[in-house]
Amino acid sequence: MKIIMIEDNSSVCEMMEMFFQKEQWEASFIQDGKEGLDIFLADNESWDLVILDLNLPSMDGMQICREIRKVSKTIPIIMLTAKDSESDQVIGLEMGADDYVTKPFSPLTLIARIKALTRRANLSRENNDELERPYEIETKHLKIDKKTREAFLYDQEIEGLTPKEFELLYTLAKNPKQVFSREQLLTMIWDYEYFGDERTVDAHIKKLRQKIDKNGPQVIQTVWGVGYKFDDTEVE
Numbered sequence: 331m332k333i334i335m336i337e338d339n340s341s342v343c344e345m346m347e348m349f350f351q352k353e354q355w356e357a358s359f360i361q362d363g364k365e366g367l368d369i370f371l372a373d374n375e376s377w378d379l380v381i382l383d384l385n386l387p388s389m390d391g392m393q394i395c396r397e398i399r400k401v402s403k404t405i406p407i408i409m410l411t412a413k414d415s416e417s418d419q420v421i422g423l424e425m426g427a428d429d430y431v432t433k434p435f436s437p438l439t440l441i442a443r444i445k446a447l448t449r450r451a452n453l454s455r456e457n458n459d460e461l462e463r464p465y466e467i468e469t470k471h472l473k474i475d476k477k478t479r480e481a482f483l484y485d486q487e488i489e490g491l492t493p494k495e496f497e498l499l500y501t502l503a504k505n506p507k508q509v510f511s512r513e514q515l516l517t518m519i520w521d522y523e524y525f526g527d528e529r530t531v532d533a534h535i536k537k538l539r540q541k542i543d544k545n546g547p548q549v550i551q552t553v554w555g556v557g558y559k560f561d562d563t564e565v566e
Contacts (some may be wrong), residue, residue: 363389
């Protein structure tokens with residue numbers, strides 16, 4: 331695996347370099363935001379994962395994440411936040427990050443997050459290779475083509491879906507009317523324990539709903555005290 335880590339703390343980079351070498355992962359460490367983005371864009375298809383610090387010289391992590399998502403909607407992005415701030419975490423997810431890790435962090439925790447994200451990405455690619463029909467999911471108003479990672483609601487494409495938003499919609503729509511708890515969605519989509527932090531599910535659901543609203547009536551429903559479900563049967 332080839333990782334680009336854009337982080338201006340040299341001690342953190344040196345620490346993670348040892349852990350990456352142990353995993354036999356190739357990693358490049360860039361300490362300037364603009365330089366890191368330029369290196370990624372120069373050959374964006376060669377990278378398997380991006381780790382971004384929130385606060386960087388010349389260009390912050392939010393801007394970098396937004397620019398990366400313009401050229402790659404599928405590469406896993408982990409954002410490092412310097413404080414346990416819900417607003418920073420939510421904004422990072424809105425910009426297209428797949429996960430966040432709060433500093434100070436355990437290197438083993440970051441390694442576990444990386445493995446979980448890449449495992450999900452690999453499974454998704456395998457499923458895409460096996461897909462034979464145009465739409466893997468087709469309900470009353472929704473069509474999803476997992477091979478192209480496109481979703482059409484009310485005959486219009488749902489635009490700007492991040493990888494995690496797509497997986498959320500896919501999981502819910504694959505099991506219409508079934509109610510999923512936040513814990514279930516964390517396990518199924520993020521593929522690791524979130525230690526009770528369910529805010530990331532709510533943040534992704536909120537952004538997913540905002541994008542669905544542009545197409546028409548809402549199909550992601552809240553079941554109070556339980557979780558979320560997909561249901562478009564009552565929509566005319």
